[in-house]
Amino acid sequence: MSGRIDRVALLAVPGLAYLAVIYALPLLMLLAKSIQTAEGISFSEYRAFFADDYNIRVLLRTLRVAALTTLLALIFAYPTAFVMSRAKGPWLTVFLVAMVLPMSLGVVVKAFAWSILFRANGFINSSLQWIGLTEKPVRMLFTETALVVGAANVFLPFMVLPIYAVVRQMDRALPEAAASLGAGPFFRFFNVTLPLTLPGVVAGSAFTFSMAISMYVIPSLIVGERQQTLSMLIARSFLYLRNEPLGSTISAVLLGIAIFVVVFSSWLARRLGARS
Amino acid sequence: MTQSKTEGLTRRSLLRTSAMVAVGTLSAPSILRAQSSEIVIGCAGSHTAWMEQLVAPHMKKAIGADILFEGTKSSVNLEKMSSNKDAPYLSVVQMDDPVMIQAVEADLLNPITAGAVPNMTDLRPDAVHMDGMWCNYVQPWAGVAYNTDYSDGVPTWAALWDPANAGQVIIPSLQNTEGMWTLFVAAMLGSGKPFSEAQYEIDAAFAKLEELKPNLLSVYSTMSQAFNLLEQGEISMLAGNFSSYTLPRKGEGVPVDLAAPKEGIFAMPSGICLVKGGPNPELAEAYVNEMLGAEMQAAIADFATSVPANTTVTAGAVIPEGVPIYSPDWAFVAKNRRAWIERFDKLMAL
Secondary structure (H helix, E strand, O other), X not given: OOOOOOHHHHOHHHXXXXXXXXXXXXHHHHHHHHHEEOOEEOOHHHHHHHHOHHHHHHHHHHHHHHHHHHHHHHHHHXXXXXXXHXXXXXXXXXXXXXXXXXXHOOHHHHHHHHHHHOOOOOHHXXXXXXXXXXXXXXXXXXXXXXXXXXXXXXXXXXXXXXXXXXXXXXXXXXXXXXXXXXXXXXXXXXXXXHHHHHHHHHHHHHHHHHHXXXXXXXXXXXXXXXXXXXXXXXXXXXXXXXXXXHHHHHHHHHHHHHHHHHHHHHHHHHHHHHHO | OOOOOOOOOOHHHHHHHHHHHHHHHHXXXXXXXXXXXXXXXXXXXXXXXXXXXXXXXXXHHHXXXXXXXXXXXXXXXXXXXXXXXXXXXXXXXXXXXXXXXXXXXXXXXXXXXXOOXXXXXXXXXXXXXXHHOEEEEEEOEEEEEEEOOOOOOOOOHHHHHOHHHOOOXXXXXXXXXXXXXXXXXXXXXHHOOOXXXXXXXXXXXXXXXXXXXXXXXXXXXXXXXXXHHHHOOOOOEEEEEEHHHHHHHHHOOOOEEEEOOOOOEEEOOEEEEXXXXXXXXXXXXXXXXXXXXXXXXXXXXXXXOOXXXXXXXOOOOOOXXXXXXXXXXXXHHHHHHHHHHHHHHHHHOO
């Protein structure tokens, strides 16, 4: 190779340098901090973290909330993406704006909005009583259900857009061909449409799960301190307990989960893409 | 491969240009700020209203300073000071006494001296701590905030535990300084001892707090949201709230009030300090001097319904009569707070 370098490859340098300095380096420092103890290199913080029942409960709650948030977002996003893929002209613009515009609204504002809706005298409870489904207000604020609903709302665009991108490129002749060969709607969906759109589902789920598992502001505002998540434990460790090894350890656990989700979903997306 | 000098982009030129851009970008804020009249003040998030309306215009006029506020919790301010110890960007921090003790232990503060801050000599003696490491500038009083649509008052702290108030109470986390009031009240009610002794009866406090769980809708670390729920009638009582927050809202016509229960109320420990090695030290001292001066003290005390620390000022909140006002052993709190937070979080967890 000569002294010259591929100029196209250079386009990646600013981004990579930025990520290396702002992201990779602090992460490495964080990981190092989690195994640095007064006695030297040790995994004692990890052992202590996993030996505490409270931490395990928080870890399981975090995983459960992230999984349910992803599932709920998927339930809403999948049909939405199909409608968007068939929309044309101004309707497509309306859908895209409806998906993108809420992302410009702060998470704090959305979380506050949900806390208003979930109140005893809020819109949801008033509606339930008005239509006769409940006789008195149901407690929704500060519940895990409220958290899942609020989080799914915030992360919905990150589920819709990847699915929409895949559905948009899907060959619509394939389900029609299956229908012409006598396949019923359910057979067509589960054997033709769904497999073709799975890469989008996997990508959207990976985005949503990764963000849901690390969310901090939304649970802080919607469920408060009595139902802590891993991110809240991290903040508590650094800011209030001033226990950097513990905070670093929990951060590393969270990072490990996020990396697993990203790697597994990329592998799954490649595999599903190859198959379809 | 042919090379052209005019289109050539070499590794060396790329690295040189990138390094110059990076250095320029990263150093620009400090270069621009170094000689400016701007100082950054760390303060409580709940103080933002009066800091913006009263303090910023006054400081511009009185000392020519452009004030930039960062409103957050005391413990977050401490973390900012600690993390930036080698290159502090905060000049002055206003935070609570127990966190001030931690800041002194971490060698993050410069002492305030009467030479540089003459108004310090007008303060009550008990408002100057650890030979001037920090001063209390105002002291709101803390009790139980309640929604006036629900009741006419809260005569006793025991009302928080009343089964009639199931699901109607929110208390602060021990991460917040005002969270300590519920802990100490629980200690008094649980041990049956007077405050001076009860504040050390932490096991009794936690046992009593456990009995409070059925009445709790939530535990907050963000006070504004909890207060909003009180205003809207979602809860009837908010424990440990203080005069500088509740009483101005009452004055605006919101259906809330602050009760001074018979067992006693608490003095919120609002302190001000100079950050060691902080930018613009002379301007920082001038800022503190103004904050402790009669004009600013009267304005803040009136606006935030607090008790001024300057003895020449007669303004602000009147401490309710007929109930004792407590100030705990903050050194004991600072020493044990981390363990209490962990214990509290586990106790309150659902």
